[in-house]
Amino acid sequence: MPRLPYAIPSNDVAASISNRRGGQLTPLDLLLSHNDALASGWNSLLGAVRNEFSFPGDLREMAILRIGHLNHARYEWDAHLPVARAEGLPDEVIATLEQESPHTGHEIHDALLGYIDEMTLDVVVTQETFEQLRLHFSDVAIAELTAIVASYNMVSRFLVALDVQTADRELVTAITGARNA
Secondary structure, three states: OOOOOOOOOOOOHHHHHHHOOOOOOHHHHHHOOOOOHHHHHHHHHHHHHHHHOOOOHHHHHHHHHHHHHOOOHHHHHHHHHHHHHHHHOOOOHHHHHOOOOOOOOOHHHHHHHHHHHHHHHHHOOHHHHHHHHOOOOOOOHHHHHHHHHHHHHHHHHHHHHHOOOOOOOHHHHHHHHHHHH
8 A cells, every 4th residue: 555545536537547547547646636736737747748759759768667676666667568568578588787886788778877867867967978868869769768857857756755665556446346336
């Protein structure tokens, strides 16, 4: 159980979130639902980050998994691992993401990981790290990546602060299932 009780969003907010998520609500959604404006705004932001960016899905999920690991957000890791695999992120790359200083041997991945790590751990990104990233990505891709990293740091910190666990998904299914019955 998380540190706050789950709340049920208003019907409009629940429908919007459920629509984006393919018909389900998550523990995160029910915690955000303590304030409908928060839940609605979060849904809009993360909907854009996940569905409206041109940044490659496998690299997006690589970023999310790395952030989940760095911020000790096991729920985030567990929720995004199947998505990462579905987006085509190879298991050998996934395995490196839980290392202290991951190196995949792939220049693009390593530049991406340097940027993610600095944004997440230090907030300040060195010029050297930025220039390595710039060798591989356009301005649009860098802006989108920066938004992905910032957004999922927000997500992971919310999850960790409120102690959301993967096992909470079953409880949420029971809560939302009973409401929809």
